[in-house]
Amino acid sequence: KQEVTQIPAALSVPEGENLVLNCSFTDSAIYNLQWFRQDPGKGLTSLLLIQSSQREQTSGRLNASLDKSSGRSTLYIAASQPGDSATYLCAVDVNSKLTFGKGITLSVRP
């Protein structure tokens, strides 16, 4: 059974820091990996999708990498801002079925 782990569960950083959020998964037979953002009381917003054949994807200040063989992905956020405060979830896709990690709640202090 696929398991997705995100550690730590919470992170607090000062504004302007570059930071890395980690995600690990147990079964490397994935179709893709997706990173989502969830604001309190809201739904999920897709940030980046990395196909299993890709190594990384970039969108603005966000860069996500994927190492399928080791079962790891990272989300890099450059020059963090208070508006980046949210919960970040990674999910692995196997046959359209997403398995989610519990998420990392990020707080960026002004």
Add this chain to the structure above:
Amino acid sequence: DAGVIQSPRHEVTEMGQEVTLRCKPISGHNSLFWYRQTMMRGLELLIYFNNNVPIDDSGMPEDRFSAKMPNASFSTLKIQPSEPRDSAVYFCASSLAQIAGAGSTQYFGPGTRLTVL
């Protein structure tokens, strides 16, 4: 596009009552997903449809839960009878994946917060 639309946004009901949650996917999307989110278990896939056909319902917790997709623009998730342990946020999501098993970005609705007393 209005995105994925869910109703109601909040539902409070008493144990034993029937609950129906509704979802309108993004127009043109071929796949629809129902998820449940709790503090203890996180986000879990309950069921997904492709071209209105249920493909995998292995995440549906028990027979009290049922889901339908009568057409490409509407789906329901029904709980009958409801129990306090069903209290959670239920999300609907849709994607462009044209065939079952084809991964594609999933777009989530705002969710329905269900409280069963």
